Amino acid sequence: MIGDIVETEQCQVKDPMDLFHSGQVVKICAPMVRYSKLAFRTLVRKYSCDLCYTPMIVAADFVRSAKARDSEFTTNKALHITLWIKSSHVGTEGDRPLIVQFAAKEAQVLCDAARIVCPFADGIDLNCGCPQRWAMSEGYGACLINKPELIQDMVRHVRNQIDNPGFSVSIKIRIHEDLKRTVDLCQKAEATGVSWITVHGRSVQERHQPVHYDAIKIIKQSTSIPVVANGDIKTLKDAENVHHLTGADGTMVARGLLANPAMFAGYEETPLECIQDWVDIALEHGTPFTCFHHHLMYMMERITSKQEKKVFNALSSTSAVLDYLNDHYGV
């Protein structure tokens, strides 16, 4: 699956905290249900992404069910070795550094989930930002921003029970209408030992409204741990602007990377080389057709006409997609 291993040596996986202390703005691929899986992470890492998140995984299901674990979490287990791989599209550090994001509402369940992934990842993240109705009604996601003590309890438990001080525990939040409450939450999280905080600069109710970068700046100024800015970053220039506007230590991107997985490397639109890389990586990983095709639809959105999209989006098999790419782009 991952090419020919030529040589192995001791692990050189970067500690995520070292990334934040490097003085560079850390470039991060956001957690994305259905999308930020191993094959896509492999692709964005090739194009200058420093740190990747898994899609959100419900911790209780993950702990309870082997089937959930198998379907929700795949990595290439580049654990204690660095893989020097002939194949050019796989980085020398495998699928690392990697943050596994969980939806949780009970401290011990989150700990148990963290313990399972600990050997394969560099940290866990607690989702405190998902605004979807199902998540909120189950007590997951963005409703946690109104329960700072519960967040503290969960973070404290993981810190106490995971015996690896380098293992990060982070949270990803949305902001309150009353920013004082967000600042209070972030300060409480910091006091409990959270490694960093990612802020999607919108409230739970907001969908397409402009991102409140001013709020992210205030949060950054009110805390001493790294803060990651998220929301509406589509190009490397946007990422630089958001860093200047907010002082954030990292920028996290979701839709911008779906549309152009090479954006962190400075490309304004998806280069054909990146489409070729996706085809190679996805096929090597045995990516299901729907996922393979959806990613291509996102990547080709900006570079195809309406008519071309109509034809491409209606394709229904891997071979039809490969023929289309070959005929139209020589990929």
Ligand SMILES: Cc1cc2nc3c(=O)[nH]c(=O)nc-3n(C[C@H](O)[C@H](O)[C@H](O)COP(=O)(O)O)c2cc1C
């Ligand atoms: C397809 C998709 C799936 C997402 N899944 C998750 C998720 O699993 N966990 C999470 O915290 N946020 C999730 N989000 C939200 C993003 O991580 C991000 O906060 C949001 O899209 C704003 O960033 P953007 O403007 O760069 O897209 C998802 C977003 C998209 C578009």
